[in-house]
Amino acid sequence: GENVEQHPSTLSVQEGDSAVIKCTYSDSASNYFPWYKQELGKGPQLIIDIRSNVGEKKDQRIAVTLNKTAKHFSLHITETQPEDSAVYFCAAGPNYGGSQGNLIFGKGTKLSVKP
Amino acid sequence: DGGITQSPKYLFRKEGQNVTLSCEQNLNHDAMYWYRQDPGQGLRLIYYSQIVNDFQKGDIAEGYSVSREKKESFPLTVTSAQKNPTAFYLCASSMLFGHTFYEQYFGPGTRLTVT
Numbered sequence: 001g002e003n004v005e006q007h008p009s010t011l012s013v014q015e016g017d018s019a020v021i022k023c024t025y026s027d028s029a030s031n032y033f034p035w036y037k038q039e040l041g042k043g044p045q046l047i048i049d050i051r052s053n054v055g056e057k058k059d060q061r062i063a064v065t066l067n068k069t070a071k072h073f074s075l076h077i078t079e080t081q082p083e084d085s086a087v088y089f090c091a092a093g094p095n096y097g098g099s100q101g102n103l104i105f106g107k108g109t110k111l112s113v114k115p
Numbered sequence: 116d117g118g119i120t121q122s123p124k125y126l127f128r129k130e131g132q133n134v135t136l137s138c139e140q141n142l143n144h145d146a147m148y149w150y151r152q153d154p155g156q157g158l159r160l161i162y163y164s165q166i167v168n169d170f171q172k173g174d175i176a177e178g179y180s181v182s183r184e185k186k187e188s189f190p191l192t193v194t195s196a197q198k199n200p201t202a203f204y205l206c207a208s209s210m211l212f213g214h215t216f217y218e219q220y221f222g223p224g225t226r227l228t229v230t
Contacts, residue, residue, distance in 0.1 A: 004157070034218065043119075043205055043221035044158070089157060102148075102173065103219065105157035 002027040004092050006106025013080050014114055021109045023090035024072040030092040033066060033073045038087045080113045119222035121206050126227045136191045136225045138206035145211040147189035148219065151175060152203040164189055165211055200229045
């Protein structure tokens with residue numbers, strides 16, 4: 001089955017710097033790659049996602065890149081702010097859910113942005 | 116407000132007791148999911164349902180049961196057979212158009228403590 005590895009487990013940056021979180025996956029059938037942000041005591045919030053028919057997607061300060069050949073995808077946050085501090089999860093799954101598979105999550109990266 | 120609600124936010128139970136966690140959504144989503152989150156871990160799928168009166172086991176279904184009598188509701192029962200029930204439980208929902216995987220949106224979670 002699918003396995004998702006996420007690195008680093010913790011990341012500390014200065015306000016204004018960039019942060020990069022990387023994930024690798026094992027199942028070549030995976031085609032959907034969402035990223036979630038989870039603040040303490042709350043449920044995860046979808047912040048960006050990408051499907052395998054594109055290599056990069058941007059939304060203001062957040063971008064995700066996908067390399068299907070190498071089976072890895074990354075989250076890039078530019079001009080980090082203290083409110084970006086949270087745990088970030090990547091996930092991978094097929095375009096078709098249900099009986100054909102579901103999302104597999106990485107173990108998370110705790111991002112700390114220091115003012 | 117549209118969204119997913121989970122109740123209660125905190126739940127305490129004695130070992131050996133069954134307990135039911137509530138999940139309601141008013142997003143008109145077809146699919147609903149239950150995940151378990153342990154400290155430093157990713158999210159692990161317990162059960163999911165794509166349609167009323169139908170549900171499927173996820174990766175860690177042992178010791179749990181669910182029902183889907185209404186589209187809006189997907190309660191999870193943690194039974195006394197679950198060996199290590201203390202965890203943070205998250206409910207999610209998504210649209211399902213044909214079999215295409217759409218974004219999962221999460222509720223705020225229920226923290227269950229069993230002593």
